[in-house]
Amino acid sequence: MLQVESVRYLKEENQIIILDQTLLPTKEEYLTISTIESLWEAIVKLQVRGAPAIGIAAAYGAAMAAQKLDVTSYEAFNQEYQAITAYLASSRPTAVNLFWALNRMEQIVKDHSHQSVAQLKVQLIEEADLIKKEDAQMCKQIGEHALTLLEDGQTVLTHCNAGAIATAQYGTALAPIYLAKERGMTLRVYADETRPLLQGARLTTWELMKAGIDVTLITDNMAAMVMQQGKIDAVIVGCDRIAANGDAANKIGTYGVAVLAEKHGIPFYVAGPTSTIDMDTKTGSEIPIEEREAIEITNGFGKQTAPDGVKVYNPAFDVTPHELITAIITEKGVIERPDEAKMRAMFGE
Template sequence: MEETYLQSVKYDGEKLYILDQTKLPQVTEFLEIDNIEDVWDAIKQLKVRGAPAIGIAAAYGLVLGIKDSPENDFDSFYKFFKEKEDYLATSRPTAVNLFWALKRMNRRTKAESSKPVKEIKRLLEEEAHLIRQEDENVCSSIGQNALSLFEDGMTVLTHCNAGGIATARYGTALAPIYLAKERGMDIKVYADETRPLLQGARLTAWELMQAGIDVTLITDSMAAMVMQQGKVQAVIVGCDRVAANGDVANKIGTYGVALLAKAHNIPFYVAAPLSTIDLETKTGDEIPIEERAAEEITAGFGKSTAPEGVKVFNPAFDVTPHHLITAIITEKGIMRGNYSEELARLFEK
């Protein structure tokens, strides 16, 4: 089972090792990174992807970025730090974990301002380690909570990849699948291909097969038929941001899956770490949606499949309205009903 928990982001004190997810499933290759520019590129180019993994990579990216910072006084160091933080924040706009991790590193920096800069750097590396370890614990808790909604022998459908390689371990949406396997339960999976970058085909199907889990790959357009034929009893997806009212941004195509699930009376679950919940964003209408290059659609994976010069609309995410979501599963429990109240309560002290 070692391969099941392949760690997609690792740091050895000198270099950051990132599993290049753009090369899966054909090649399992780790990038060796020792500078912040390559971390920015890895996030931007989807070499590291999945909201939690992006946050972990960003935290370590800051650690790399401040290695050569001034150490004579805090103000000079903080100015240098802030430039690196702002730089990493430009890599991708939608996944809130990126900004959450950067803000957390910023808070730790300010909290330790009375210490020597050299010590602050050490403490920031410690904070990045904590972010990674906490994510592993969060995923395990989400998995346990989600598993209470599933029964032995069920088949679930998932979209995109919210598995172990998108997080520190286990994943979010796939966490209950892994835990079920560990406990001897039989839960089968239908994985949407997930156009245009095929994260379901390249990543979800790959990692579930590595774990010995029964997975069937389908194209996105087959989800309706699979549901109509009664082959699926639940849908579970991850997310990149949850608005205060429960609207959820996730990989493009998720909204369509939610509509299909509603039409076929199938529960639609969202696995969401607290770090993806953004109470400052009131509704899904306020979530910035990343638009990516036309070539991802017209010449995906190097093969031209569309007329040259055709106009292309390529949003990377869509927003699923809260009324289509049966439950939002967090590490602190399962939210249902009035998401505005339920989500806010999670952050009450």
């Protein structure tokens, strides 16, 4: 198992330590976060990224900021705390884990209005710790369920990074890969580079190689060819939000991989914890899609690759319709050929 923590909280110092993922793979460096402003910036800049990791970081950020509130009444504390969570929630719009985690933290404040401010501050740290612990447990269970769909010796294609550094531990899409390694099985991985920010090239290959797992990097536009050549047995991707009908939002390019997988008769799996399930969003068309700055495409990693003034469209995510998804894998189990009825049967209203 990869021994790297993407997010951790130092209780005595009241600081958050995050792995700066923008510096990988050439530098493994950690940022010390002391304010919600610096955390907000780290989330926006993708220094901390991956839907579950963003949720964990936001939970700790809310708890960290709460420790600094110099008020004694519940009313004053609650008012200032609401401003903290609203600010953190404005950092990125697509990954529902961010809002899920902040809502859990807000619920702690609501449910313990009878306690002192000092007690509330302790409760918030404990809840953030619990969110992180639960994420690690959920990811391992996702891996267990995903392994039932794979066979020893198979090769999996993945897109973007849904590994250990995107979560508390194990990852989502990569969880079965790590579990297979622990159990002496062999699962090989092809990783899409994942344009334009190269999360597959920079992050997925880095963490898999660090864990001693066989990984091959390809450019995004090679996926069709490697499928045609029979090199891929299954596709597993993570997700940032799953709608009530099973439509799944993930890093831009995922939808195209799903279309290719269907064309070549390859199962396409989406892995995610229940924190990514959004039963209040009816279909994928209602999922807000983050659009990022043009410079990520025109001047990626500091090198200009497009003419000055060119128009750019840069959505960070796309939505894969549930009809293209062979199964959704969560810690609760596997939903084959997902639709709204199956989603509601497992996750309720």
